[in-house]
Amino acid sequence: MTRGGKNVLSRRRVLKTGGAMAAGAAMGPLLLTERTIAQTRTIYVNTWGGSWTAAEEAAFFKPFTDATGIRVRTVAPVSYAKLKAQVQSGTYEWDVTGINQSEWLRAEREGFVEPIDWTIVQKDKLFPNAVFANGIAYCALGTNLAYRSDKFPQGGPKSWADFWDVKKFPGTRSMYNNAPRTLIAAALADGVPIDKVYPLDVERAFKKLDQIKPHIKVWWTQGNQSQQLIRDGETDMIVMWNARASELKEQGHPVELVWNGGMVSTTMWGVAKGAPNRKLAWEFIQFAVQPKPQAEFCNRLFYGPTNPKAFEFVKPEVAKQMPTYEPNAKQMVVTDPDWEAANAAQLQERFTQWLAS
Amino acid sequence: MAGVVAAPAGQAGLAAAPARGLPADSTPWLLLAPATLALVILFLLPIGYVLLLSVTDPAVSIAHYRRIFSVPLYTRVLFNTFTTALTVTGVCLLLGYPVAYVMARRSDWVSTALLICVAVCFWTGFIVRTYAWLVILGNKGPVVAVYQAFGFGAPPRLLFTTFSSILGMVHILLPYMVLALYSVMKKIDPNLLRASASLGARPAASFRAVYLPLTLPGVVNGSILVFTICLGFFITPILLGTPKDMMISQLINQQIEELLAWGFASAVAVVLLVATSIVLAVYNRFAGLDRLWG
Structure with a gap:
């Protein structure tokens, strides 16, 4: 009953915004077939479902696939426990996740976090305080x-x-x-x-x-x-x-x-330790924390961009509703x-x- | 003879040497093997693993168990879990018995209508039914509206109370009780009641002396079903109840999902398992679980 409850609740989260639900449901069966093909370059992202995933789709996934040809598949909902389960069992359902900073820090201390691949992530393209516990700041x-x-x-x-x-x-x-x-x-x-x-x-x-x-x-x-x-x-x-x-x-x-x-x-982008598509995953995260994608995401959901340059792409009346907007912060x-x-x-x-x- | 014929079915590879070296009475065991194997792999091993985790994660010690019995929270919530499950079972039995009785005793549209009601209830997701109560008992819901229409003033607080939490769980678990009772009641021969009437028993006496004892397997079956399912509930009390109505699986879930403390979560789960076994063992001592099978 415990597991059932969890699942149904998350499904409800998906239900919350009716439109995105259909997309989410359609992705379930896709996931299996995509994995078996495995010819194309694909990463798997752990996400909340509902309006959250819809915003990610528009702000990150689609532009990233257009720019790189790397496909993004989603797995909902975000599960902190699954990060541990994946690393301990060596069976991965997803590569990338977005998790609260303090939880991410605990995961890093317990060894469930993949170190940042600095051959892929470019330091000069990041912003102050972007890096924490081998994760990169996603939103506030x-x-x-x-x-x-x-x-x-x-x-x-x-x-x-x-x-x-x-x-x-x-x-x-x-x-x-x-x-x-x-x-x-x-x-x-x-x-x-x-x-x-x-x-x-x-x-x-x-x-x-x-x-x-x-x-x-x-x-x-x-x-x-x-x-x-x-x-x-x-x-x-x-x-x-x-x-x-x-x-x-x-x-x-x-x-x-x-x-x-x-x-x-702060919510952090991070990669599960030993995730099979980790190199592509870092490429994705590098893309997702750039000003334009961050602004696109936060414009839709009112979370605060962590990259200060993102505010250049946020309308002033929307910016006022964000926690990283200076007068609020x-x-x-x-x-x-x-x-x-x-x-x-x-x-x-x-x-x-x-x-x- | 049957043994010799049946044995190779389970072991196609040994067909050439039918049952040589195997005693004739091993057949039942061979037939049981697939089910036993499934139980061991899917049930006993995971439980064994949980037991192991509870004393080895993060280090080998019984510290988790010491914590469960020294911090008042865990024993208190465990106690609340059992009393809640008992209350819910009792209310389900009281409400379910008459419904199942009418369903089983009548064979017209009333019985069909009731069966459909129970089945629809059974098939609707429990989270949907829980949210329905949020609307029904809520500020803008029908109960409050009726209350105000009659000018009774401010309605009593219904939502977010122990009452609404129990109500929600009873609503979810009632179909299990009704169906368990119904399946037993349906098999009772109506002639037995007629016989007791012909011997001079009034309806009440005939119910008490004949019908009720015959339905006891259904009562036991339904009660155990509802009781054990209820022990694992936590979403409904979270959404409809108060923090005092907390169930132990909520704490287990919190330890697993939020704190990644799987060792401690396992220890709590083991304590719950042992406590449940003790309750069932005591029950078995006095009522007999073999009644489950009629």
């Missing part, structure tokens, strides 16, 4: 406070302190079932400045969390669950990924994002992957226990 994701503007006609919450203030801002609240993000939000609510978050005072953060716990209606775990909650008015205020909130706003829902105190984390906490990688397991355990009690 904000975890922000969002609220229903129709529920707060006098003006909504503007900070985590406001989120905690249930008298001044009455209404239902929902948070993300994720230890590091939630603890940072608590620390900020308690008055810690954004540049003094690390090293995080965990005790202080949990103490602050105790105050808000009775007011949290739902602790969500899936991105589409967070969208359902605020779209259907189940919650008036929520912790949410910036791109998910922008997507709702684009669809005409009264959702406002707060950049102040948002948390920005300077109000946000840059999450520390080292700290997260070192503390994730222990914090998640304590946090889950706190939630369940």
